[in-house]
Structure formats: C-alpha cells, structure tokens
Amino acid sequence: MSKYNPSKIEKKWQKEWEKNKLYFTKDKVKGRKNFYHLVMFPYPSGDLHMGHWFNYAPADVYARFKRMRGFNVMSPIGFDAFGLPAENAAIKRNLDPKDWTYGNIEAMKKQMKSIGAVFDWSREIITAEPDYYRWTQWIFLKLFEAGLAKKEKVLANWCPHCKTILANEQVQNGECERCDTVVEQRLLDQWVLKITDYAQKLLDGMEKINWPETTKVLQKNWIGCSEGAIIKFQIPNSKLLISVFTTRPDTIFGATFMVLAPEHELVKKITKDQQLGQVNNYLEKTKKKTELERLSEVKEKTGVFTGAYAFNPANGEKIPIWISDFVLPHYGTGAIMAVPAHDQRDFDFAKKFNLPIKKIDLDSEILNQLSKKGLAERKITYRLHDWIISRQRYWGTPIPVIYCQKCGILPVLEKDLPVQLPKLEDFKPSGNGQSPLAKVKEWVDIRCWRCFSSARRETDTMDTFVDSAWYFLRYADPKNKKEFASKEKLKAWLPVNMYIGGQEHATKHLLYARFITKVLADSGYLDFNEPFSILRHQGLILGPNSQKMSKSRGNVVDPDEMVKKFGSDSIRMYFCFMGPYENGGPWNPKGINGVYRFLNRVWNLVNKKPGNDKSDKAFHKAIKKIGEDIENLRFNTAVSELMKLLNEIEDKQPAKKQIEVFLKLLAPFAPHLTEELWRKVLKNKKSIHLEKWPEYDQRLIEEEMIDLVVQVNGRTREIIKARRDLKENEVRELALKSEKIKRYVSGKEIRKFIYISNKIANIVI
C-alpha cells in the first residue's frame, strides 16, 4: 500500500481541475440556484500569508459544501491592486509600481492556487487595469452628477511621511494607519464623497442584513447619530446669529457662555479689536497642533475670550463668547452653548477661566417655544465625516475631472473614459500638496470639451477604498465593455449571499461598499441597496508565541513551507479544526499533527480492501451534524464529527458504499485527498467534487435505547439503559429498582419526581 504523500497528489489535481474547468461558473445552470460566495480580495503585497489562508481555506469549505448542496456557486477572486503600500514598496526598490504590483500578483496567484479552492479565475479582476478603473471613474461621475462628489475646502489629515491626505477612517489614534506617522491637520481643497448625506440610510439599512451584531455596532458607533436641536444666539447690535447644536436644549437656562471652534467662520467677524492680538495668538497656536497633541490635552482646557457677547434666546441674558479647540469644527455647527452645571467639559472650562456656573431647573418646553419664534429647530447630527478621496499620490485611479479656464470644474465625458494613468519616470510624492501627476505637462494640459479653451486635468488620484467599494459588482460581469455590469448579470448574482473577511474592515471597506451600493441603487443602476446579505468574519491568526505575525518579531509561519510539509489539505483542516472560526488564535506547530494523522488514517482505511459492514447509523448522525455545522460556519465541530465517525468505523471494515459517503463528507475539507482516493482507489470516473452531499434519515438517528440519567436532588447517581419513549411511571419504577438509587432514597419520602422525556429523571427527597 502506498503512503499518503500530499505533495504528490495536490498539484496534480489542481492542474486537472483547472484543465477541465471544474470551477468555471456559468451565469445560469438549470435546476440550480445561484449562490454568490465572496471572500475579500487580497492586496498584492507579494506574499500570501497565513491570514489569507485562514480567510480563504475555511471559506472554500463552505463554498464546496454549497456546491454539493446543489447551488450554482460563484466564488470569484481578484486583486486590490492600487494604493499606497504598493507604491511605497516600489519606491523603496526603485521599481515602477505597476511592475512591482503585477509581479506580486503572478507570485501570489501561484500561492493561492495551492489552497485548492473553487475560485473561478476566469472572472479575475485587477483594480489597476484600465478596463476596471474606467468603471471606478464612471461611478465617480455618477456621484458627481448626483452632487455626492464635491471639491470642498476641508480640514483634513495630512500624513507627512506618505505625503498625502487621508480619510478619517485611515487615521488611528492620530496616526497614519500605514506608517504610524503623526498626522497634521491641513485646510485644503479636496474631493470628498458626501457619505454623511447617507448617514441615516446607512443606519436604517442595518435592520435587514444578516451581519454579526458586533460589526453593526461598530458601524453604528462610527456613524454616531445624536438627536438634538440647533439653537440660534443673536449678537447684540448686529444681524449675526450663532447657531449651536445641543442634545440638551432643556438646559439652556444654565448656559453661561458660548464657545466657538477656532476654525469657526464667525471668529474673525465678531472678535473685538482689543482682543484681536490674543485671539490671533491662540489661533496660530492651535493651527500648529497635531491631532495627537489636541487629543493629549483633553484634560487641560485652553481658550481665549473674543470680547463679544450673545443673547441667550431663552432669557435674553448676555453671555460671553469664547474660542477653544475643545469644540470641534466638523461636529454639529462648530459652536456650543456652554452649560457648566450640566456638562463636564463646560465645567472644566468654566473653572479654568472663572466663568459663572449656574444651577437651573430643566425646561422641557423651551425648545417648542423657541421653535415657534424661529430660533430653534430639531436636528440630528452624525459623527461620521465625509469621505475625502483625493490622494496626492501616483498609484491610483485618476479622478476624471478637468478644470477649464472658462467653464470651471467639469467632469470628463463618459466616452473619454478611462482617464489612463500615465507611465511616469518619477512618481515619488512631491510633498507640496500636489500629486506627481501634476508634473506631466503633456498629460495635464488638455482642451475643454465644452469650449475648447485650455484646461487642466485633476492630478490627484482616488483613495484605494473607492476601487474596492464596488468590486463585488464587477465579478458578475467582469469583461463587460459597455457597462460596469449588465442588469441581467447583476440580477443573476447580486446581492452577495455570503461575504467572508476580516472585521478590521468594519468602518472602512464595509461602510464604503454599502454607501456606493446605496448611491447606485438611488440612481437606478441597482435594484438592491445592501451589497452583502450575510457577512461573517474569520479571526486573526497569530504566531506560535501568540503575538501578531511579523517579520520583525520573527514569528512568521510560511504557508508554502507548511504546504510542502503537510499538504494543503492538512492546513485547510487544521484551520477548520483549531477553534471557532471567528476566534482565530495562535498557530500551534504541533496542532496540525492531529489532522495530518487523521488524513493518514483515512488514506490507509480507504486503501484497504473494503469490508462488508453496512451499518450506517453513525453516518446519518454525522451527515446531519456536519451539514448543519458547515452551514453555520462551525467548522471545528464539523471536523470533530468527522474524526468521531472515523474512530467509529475504522475497525469495522466498512463497505465501499460507506467509504464513499465518508469521502463525500470529507471532500469540502480535503479536496485533494478525497479526489485521489475517489478516482484512483475507488475507481470513480467523475470528480468527487461533482457529487451531491449525502442525505440522512432522521428516523435512523434516534436510538431505540437511551442513556437515562437518574439524579437524586439534582446530582447524577445512576445511568440506566432504557427503551426510548417510556412513560413517566415506567421510568419511575425503573429508577427506583436500581440498587444505587435505593441506597440514596430508601426510607425517605419522595417529595417530587421530575422526568424530562428521554433525558433525565430527578428524584427530590
């Protein structure tokens, strides 16, 4: 008998499956429902790591299971190819980002194929391909038409290392998420997508999607809805009004001063001459602060008096107007009424600057009264920021806009898409707030399509997250030259039925994708408004020392090495078996031994001559359990059940029929091993991966004899083999006959007898 040698069989079957287009997905198959199964596409960093494997391998078990259950499963894959990391890596190596990226894609494809997944490579997309990004640009134009893409002067996060503006989502604790450099605040003209216009829709849409609750909560908090009111305060002897946002209009009688954000537009208008010096001084100082500094000063309030006052509209009281950077420019109206008796921050500020603190009674009527006078209105605000998508970098989708001397900002015409990214000798970021594309005169200078005056192209590129905010639509129709995808194919596949990927995308990709989907739906291009019906996350794989895998820590486990040593099937199964999928955890170098041994035992069993044990009770139980477990992504207990089944049948010399069922149950987990045994040992003509998932018979799962647990006062004292479905008095008689039970019960009064059918009897004395 030959030995199980994964490296001998895995490559062979991968080639064979590819040759016979086993995983080529048609848009329609008679008698099969379409099922769109999606994993998050990788960034072509050049190396497929265990994290990717952990996402793709168990997800592939699910896809294979769905196929066997009769679905026409599409499981596409591609590459999120634009963006900073590739560009930075290319700069470091003195390579063109394109060459670097495409080289990585080739290398990673090979690695990905070693997983043995059902990916349909014929639908592969690469976001850096003109055929792809033309539609990214087209979507931008749709947003532009709808007034949802705008060039605005915004206070934005500037990363001095990456030399570009970043979206709020890409800044963590005041640092650039890519390079951990402290970001600066800069006021610049940037392209923003008005995601805040969709804040409420994004909140409401969560009702109907099957996503992990925790992920929904993350998004909800990120969008951060608060209900309150806008109230107007008048400045004496002028027509100027200062609007404030408050969630507590009922505290207005306690408002003893107002505070404006330093960036507030009225600051310059209201400041009195005698205060001008101090105010300017303060504004200069805050401008220089980084986000991090501003955050670290939470406890210590700073501020300056403007010399101006405003009337409290509730009682006409004249209260001073201050400036402080604890008031944020982008939240509410950038101005507050301060109620030190009811708010800790206002209190701290009042204490520091000796401002009055007034205790008052709450007034729930005041909002209505002020509303009638036109001085207040109810208002909901959100913490969510608009999505700044301008990047002053080279390796991204060009923003399809031109600036005409006469006509101003104009979109590029659809027929002129794609605006191709030109090849550049020097693509390094300049750091002067301009994209390197600005230096390419022959690319930048064009004629206006409307008036033929000279015009300039927009030279910023788009945030990579725009590319990935719609890629799942393209898979339905990846080669379409006329549309981003045809109506028909969208209808055939979307929305995505099952989406599996990391939770770290909760407030980035997953939010953006929902936003873009809703915009396209509102413009009539989609007839659904949530992209991912079911979403599930895999956990994080750590190094053997329980720390995040990284080269600097020296704890990286190389998947290629593991494939060589144990084979893909073992890694797949180990990842399924190691624990709940959403947990992740450290890679246990010994742990994989367990599944490797298991696969060896399967190999040996099937290679033995089949016996004639046809008992199948254990099989029915296993078919049910494994099927239900995979459906719910409980891969660990599914594998456990397979192991139990093997333990049970291994010594019984099972018949060929039983062996076949066993292999089918194992097939989604170990596609190579099962294929080899199915075709070469059992001599089947067709692939096991075209087989149907076995059926089970519920009646055969229920044993006729049960283990009746007998407790006395809630403690188990005896287990009796008993016939199923006994009546209560029969059980009572049986229990009291037991010698052990007699010992506990004799001479005592039985106060209660509880019997739960086919499970447990409890005698209370």
Added chain:
RNA sequence: GCCGAGGUGGCGAAAUUGGCAACCGCACGUGAUUCAAAAUCACGCGUCCGUAAGGACUUGAGGGUUCGACCCCCUCUCUCGGCACCA
C-alpha cells in the same frame, strides 16, 4: 470615560441552548512494536482523598431564581476589541 465581546483541564476547545461539564484534538505518562529512534498501535489523563470500588469538589468571584444553572437575573472583577473633548 462611553460602547461591544469574552473568562470552562497543562493547551485549542465541546456541551442537543436550562438536563451526565470537559466531546474531538494537542501536549504529557505507561506499555507494545524496534538493535535503537522516529512513525504507528493500545491504555491512562480536570482537582483532591483512596490500591480499588467509590466519594467530595470544579465552568473568573459572590449572591439569586430553579427539582436542576457554563447557560437566565443582580453585584463585583479581570482580559480583549472599538470609539474617544462628538456638545
């Protein structure tokens, strides 16, 4: 500070969701096989007492509800994630 998820053997974990806590593995121990090792196979393996039969204890801590609680309720505690001067 606010929001969320958790805490079960030496380790990963399981528990029909209120009904035998620790399935399935890893690691470990003993034995078989071997000249020897690896591999493989068999047995053992929550803690304490006991040669054993058996008994007592045990799901972060404390309380409650219940015939019965890892599961439900209350209080506390620790760990991990997210947000964070959001008016």
